[in-house]
Amino acid sequence: MQTSEQTEWLMLHPSMVILELARSLRSTLFGLVLGGYFALKGNMGLLTMIIFFSIILPTIGIVLRFVSYRYGFGVGHILIKEGILSKKQRVIPVTRIHNINTTQSLVARLFGVVRVDLETAGGGQAEATLPAITQLAANTIDDFISQGKKSDTEARDTDVEPDTSSHLVYQASNLDLILLGITTNRIGLIFAGLYAMAEVYEQDIWRMVENWMQRVSELSNQIQDRSGLQVFLVVVISVALIMTVSWAISITLAIIQYYGFTLSKVASDLKIRAGLFTVRSYTIPAGKIQALRFKTSAIRRPFKLLQINVQSAGHMGVQERNQNSAIQPSLLAPLTNRKHIDLFVNAVWPDAIWSSIEWLAVHRYTRTRQFRVLWLVASAGIVALIWKSEPHWAQSLSIWLIAGILSWLIAHLTYKQTGYAVDERFVYLKTGFIGLQSWVIPVNRIQMLELRQSPFQRRRRLVSLVIDVAGSGRDRAAVIPNIELENGWRLFNRFGSPSAQKN
Amino acid sequence: MNDDFQINPPLRRITYLGKDLAGFEPAVNRSFYTLDPGVRFLWMIGRGISWTILLCLLLFLAFISKITQGSATTWLIRAFIGALPLAAMSLVWPLLAYKHWGLAIRDHDVMIRYGVLFKRVMTVPFSRIQHVDTHSGPIERSMGLSTLIIHTAGAQLSSLSVPGLPIEEAEQLRDYLSKMGHTHANL
Numbered sequence: 001m002q003t004s005e006q007t008e009w010l011m012l013h014p015s016m017v018i019l020e021l022a023r024s025l026r027s028t029l030f031g032l033v034l035g036g037y038f039a040l041k042g043n044m045g046l047l048t049m050i051i052f053f054s055i056i057l058p059t060i061g062i063v064l065r066f067v068s069y070r071y072g073f074g075v076g077h078i079l080i081k082e083g084i085l086s087k088k089q090r091v092i093p094v095t096r097i098h099n100i101n102t103t104q105s106l107v108a109r110l111f112g113v114v115r116v117d118l119e120t121a122g123g124g125q126a127e128a129t130l131p132a133i134t135q136l137a138a139n140t141i142d143d144f145i146s147q148g149k150k151s152d153t154e155a156r157d158t159d160v161e162p163d164t165s166s167h168l169v170y171q172a173s174n175l176d177l178i179l180l181g182i183t184t185n186r187i188g189l190i191f192a193g194l195y196a197m198a199e200v201y202e203q204d205i206w207r208m209v210e211n212w213m214q215r216v217s218e219l220s221n222q223i224q225d226r227s228g229l230q231v232f233l234v235v236v237i238s239v240a241l242i243m244t245v246s247w248a249i250s251i252t253l254a255i256i257q258y259y260g261f262t263l264s265k266v267a268s269d270l271k272i273r274a275g276l277f278t279v280r281s282y283t284i285p286a287g288k289i290q291a292l293r294f295k296t297s298a299i300r301r302p303f304k305l306l307q308i309n310v311q312s313a314g315h316m317g318v319q320e321r322n323q324n325s326a327i328q329p330s331l332l333a334p335l336t337n338r339k340h341i342d343l344f345v346n347a348v349w350p351d352a353i354w355s356s357i358e359w360l361a362v363h364r365y366t367r368t369r370q371f372r373v374l375w376l377v378a379s380a381g382i383v384a385l386i387w388k389s390e391p392h393w394a395q396s397l398s399i400w401l402i403a404g405i406l407s408w409l410i411a412h413l414t415y416k417q418t419g420y421a422v423d424e425r426f427v428y429l430k431t432g433f434i435g436l437q438s439w440v441i442p443v444n445r446i447q448m449l450e451l452r453q454s455p456f457q458r459r460r461r462l463v464s465l466v467i468d469v470a471g472s473g474r475d476r477a478a479v480i481p482n483i484e485l486e487n488g489w490r491l492f493n494r495f496g497s498p499s500a501q502k503n
Numbered sequence: 504m505n506d507d508f509q510i511n512p513p514l515r516r517i518t519y520l521g522k523d524l525a526g527f528e529p530a531v532n533r534s535f536y537t538l539d540p541g542v543r544f545l546w547m548i549g550r551g552i553s554w555t556i557l558l559c560l561l562l563f564l565a566f567i568s569k570i571t572q573g574s575a576t577t578w579l580i581r582a583f584i585g586a587l588p589l590a591a592m593s594l595v596w597p598l599l600a601y602k603h604w605g606l607a608i609r610d611h612d613v614m615i616r617y618g619v620l621f622k623r624v625m626t627v628p629f630s631r632i633q634h635v636d637t638h639s640g641p642i643e644r645s646m647g648l649s650t651l652i653i654h655t656a657g658a659q660l661s662s663l664s665v666p667g668l669p670i671e672e673a674e675q676l677r678d679y680l681s682k683m684g685h686t687h688a689n690l
Contacts, residue, residue, distance in 0.1 A: 451624040468657035469658065470655075498628065
């Protein structure tokens with residue numbers, strides 16, 4: 001490392017000690033609370049031990065780290081060294097860094113510092129983390145990395161003018177966030193709440209509610225069936241209460257997570273910035289995006305609202321995010337109107353066309369199959385019910401018929417809403433029954449293809465095409481269901497051919 | 504079929520495609536290279552072992568209940584008797600499955616097909632190969648066979664494995680495919 005001798009070494013911001021200690025305390029919070037509890041019971045020894053292990057020891061470690069931590073800039077790479085006893089020095093080539101994520105917690109904002117994660121292609125942990133540096137220093141690093149990348153592209157290809165323009169693509173309004181909160185599905189929470197209510201049933205609170213209800217119903221003497229009304233009112237009011245509370249929680253969470261959500265395009269990268277207390281920002285290099293997914297749920301669909309996700313290769317997120325307080329790193333837009341899809345698609349791939357897609361229908365067997373599956377399941381359920389109880393033939397038959405009609409409706413809707421389209425460079429897919437899901441997949445991002453054919457499909461000379469792109473693996477696979485064998489083969493060979501893969 | 508036969512590995516290469524390969528029909532398609540016949544016995548041994556374990560477990564449970572309750576629980580016995588024909592069928596299945604297994608190396612991708620009732624044809628373009636492994640367990644090794652695993656960056660399918668290749672062939676294929684992976688990567 002010849003360059004390291006001339007490197008000007010920079011230190012972290014001193015507030016790093018406080019911030020890192022806060023982080024470490026947060027992870028040992030449970031132990032501390034437990035220690036406090038036992039201390040109240042007189043076990044001081046345990047408390048001292050816990051304080052020693054969770055406060056004093058980490059503080060020493062963090063101070064030592066602060067003292068030894070240095071970073072600097074070399075030619076085309078960033079250098080980081082740390083360690084008192086065992087010294088560690090890392091050289092990270094700028095070209096290998098593909099995104100810089102910054103996080104600024106509320107405390108960090110007081111000090112005017114940010115936490116910077118440098119991410120490389122390898123998944124999992126960040127390649128390097130600068131726990132606390134000033135915003136100015138962070139900007140310097142950002143500039144250094146983008147400069148380094150630019151000179152690299154210039155060296156490789158002098159014809160291409162590097163695009164350094166930066167423009168805002170999307171900014172979530174407060175209304176968007178409130179809508180996001182309202183339409184977030186918190187059914188689980190509601191049920192948990194209902195369960196808690198039921199648990200409390202035997203206790204005094206409930207009796208109090210009941211007394212209160214009785215008084216309410218005494219006021220409405222005209223109604224004969226008083227007990228029925230009581231039950232009804234209790235149910236309605238408790239559901240309304242739970243809904244309100246869960247909505248309030250959802251809205252608060254949405255605002256904390258996504259406050260000031262902005263998506264901007266800087267050169268060919270996408271930059272996202274959001275958060276109320278802890279402000280996070282991260283970059284998604286456009287070249288790493290494998291697919292775009294649009295999702296809408298039953299509640300959001302009537303309002304033409306949807307969520308836009310990116311599926312990207314490698315690790316993208318902010319470090320140590322937990323479910324409630326961090327932005328989903330794959331989210332391109334928490335909630336937006338359907339008519340804005342083009343905006344996002346074009347920001348990622350300027351030559352993809354969403355609005356003028358001519359959707360191709362899949363084979364009618366899609367409907368037939370789903371209808372059969374649904375009705376079969378329903379029939380099995382009904383048969384099981386008859387088996388277990390006194391058979392009411394007329395009722396059972398009518399339920400069976402209704403189940404059949406419903407199955408057909410669901411199957412028909414799904415069939416109508418399933419479609420695909422293929423152009424020069426992209427595959428477009430959509431499917432769903434009430435909630436809809438669509439994909440835009442660049443053909444040159446397809447990793448693997450699979451044709452599937454069940455015995456039923458074979459009779460009709462149909463196949464299903466599974467398209468696999470790189471990503472996190474939790475996402476649903478993109479499948480074009482039930483297309484003609486020849487067509488399936490054509491697409492299978494076309495997507496796999498080098499000319500399609502090249503662009 | 505390609506005339507260029509010097510090419511390593513010694514597998515049939517196909518330049519194209521088309522209707523010739525479109526044989527989803529149960530008939531074995533000549534364009535696909537078959538696995539080593541030994542793999543049938545390998546599969547049978549594998550299935551045999553797992554069925555033996557399962558059946559022994561059932562018998563053991565019946566035995567335990569015989570000791571503790573005085574009589575073997577009837578459903579255990581029934582499950583045992585019911586499992587016997589299933590086990591027999593599952594043991595014969597590899598003979599059928601073997602006929603439907605195939606591997607093809609084309610100019611730009613590697614392809615496999617399998618499935619007796621539910622057919623599958625999968626492809627990995629050379630440019631998408633991340634790395635190629637060969638894997639061979641103790642029984643496989645004793646039969647001189649090896650499994651070839653082709654990894655991609657994909658999320659759902661992510662890898663393609665070809666069982667029952669003679670060890671030497673699998674290794675040649677592995678080297679060939681990883682070379683192709685590298686040369687096609689910058690295509």
